Amino acid sequence: EWMLAGRITVNDVVADQPGLTVDPETVRITVDGKRISPPSQARAVGLVVMLHKPAGVLTTMEDPHGRPTVAELISYQQRLYPIGRLDLDSTGLLLLTNDGELTNRLLHPRYKVEKEYRVRIAESPLTPVERQRFAGGLMLEDGMTAPCHIRCVDAGVYLVRLREGRKRQIKRMFGALGRTVVALHRERFGPIALGNLPEGSSRVLCDQELEQLYRAVTLESRP
Numbered sequence: 001e002w003m004l005a006g007r008i009t010v011n012d013v014v015a016d017q018p019g020l021t022v023d024p025e026t027v028r029i030t031v032d033g034k035r036i037s038p039p040s041q042a043r044a045v046g047l048v049v050m051l052h053k054p055a056g057v058l059t060t061m062e063d064p065h066g067r068p069t070v071a072e073l074i075s076y077q078q079r080l081y082p083i084g085r086l087d088l089d090s091t092g093l094l095l096l097t098n099d100g101e102l103t104n105r106l107l108h109p110r111y112k113v114e115k116e117y118r119v120r121i122a123e124s125p126l127t128p129v130e131r132q133r134f135a136g137g138l139m140l141e142d143g144m145t146a147p148c149h150i151r152c153v154d155a156g157v158y159l160v161r162l163r164e165g166r167k168r169q170i171k172r173m174f175g176a177l178g179r180t181v182v183a184l185h186r187e188r189f190g191p192i193a194l195g196n197l198p199e200g201s202s203r204v205l206c207d208q209e210l211e212q213l214y215r216a217v218t219l220e221s222r223p
Contacts, residue, residue: 046099051202059085092186093194105217112163116188121179
């Protein structure tokens with residue numbers, strides 16, 4: 001109807017024939033004299049929130065048994081979902097978002113997004129040989145783990161960086177070496193670090209953090 005009414009022009013020529021095909025990247029299209037552009041191919045950035053998860057809180061938005069959940073620690077207009085999970089007794093950085101594609105990519109093995117944990121064990125420290133085995137990969141019941149990085153920062157305390165996300169993986173890896181994890185704290189997820197955010201608190205990621213997060217999984221985000 002707009003075309004037949006003469007409201008649309010292509011390169012200043014009235015386009016009054018329905019079905020006309022043009023390349024919007026190379027021609028000038030106007031409607032009622034106002035130039036229009038193709039829709040942006042960039043994705044709209046979803047809301048991403050970081051939460052400092054305390055121990056004793058479930059990484060889920062609701063629990064049929066009435067146990068505390070991370071949903072009780074955040075209050076945002078949009079409905080958010082956790083990106084991955086932390087065990088009930090684990091603490092630290094948890095990201096939540098309403099962007100399903102971002103979630104899928106951050107968790108997909110293809111993108112190898114690194115996560116960093118501070119881990120405390122109960123028994124004797126790992127020997128140099130055991131640390132080498134840990135870093136090179138250990139055989140678990142669901143297969144061999146990928147190489148990772150481990151560094152001792154205190155007696156019985158280690159920083160572990162890995163790009164996998166199997167269920168309870170770090171606890172099972174230490175268990176394979178006869179050690180028991182008594183504290184596990186996530187300090188970083190990809191380019192996002194927990195920093196000094198107080199336990200139980202949350203905040204929205206800033207634009208720079210969002211850009212780094214999207215770039216880590218090769219997603220284009222709208223400026």
